[in-house]
């Protein structure tokens with residue numbers, strides 16, 4: 001696997017070694033020792049999640065707070081997404097900045113998103129299956145979010161706004177400024 005830095009500190013793109021033969025392909029989707037050596041991050045993932053979505057679904061921008069804050073290692077098993085994360089660590093030099101990349105089932109890239117970041121993705125192909133590891137358990141009461149189209153974040157989703165499909169919960173999320181003033 002190869003690890004690439006992003007514009008956001010502690011946030012990495014992981015590019016696996018995909019081995020192809022006449023049967024198909026094989027790759028190690030997670031190798032703790034290699035992950036830790038190449039990123040310098042000690043990962044203790046304890047929950048795996050999987051979701052399926054249609055084209056146009058936007059999930060996010062989500063995070064958990066306090067003792068339930070989560071680092072995530074995200075990837076696409078089938079289909080394609082635009083994946084986005086936002087640095088919400090108040091003391092970070094890249095506070096409020098975001099990183100985005102395409103995750104698909106062709107390159108099999110992964111994104112490591114540290115604690116203190118918001119995360120979301122826009123689904124670009126029907127029947128996309130998204131999978132991620134978390135280093136903390138889900139906790140309903142610790143869930144927070146920022147609205148995906150917050151002008152202050154300036155995220156280019158590159159998709160017609162009227163075609164987006166969001167959960168009722170996600171439609172009501174606050175801007176970053178409103179969240180910080182809560």
Ligand SMILES: Cc1cn([C@H]2C[C@H](O)[C@@H](COP(=O)(O)OP(=O)(O)O[C@H]3O[C@@H](C)C(=O)[C@@H](O)[C@H]3O)O2)c(=O)[nH]c1=O
Pocket residue numbers: 049051059060061062063119120121137138167
């Ligand atoms: C995230 C999560 C949800 N749930 C439940 C709550 C709800 O009934 C149902 C669907 O939850 P949501 O609508 O929050 O699912 P979703 O919008 O897919 O939430 C996910 O979005 C992406 C962008 C992330 O980064 C994740 O951390 C997570 O927040 O699943 C769990 O039981 N465990 C979990 O870990």
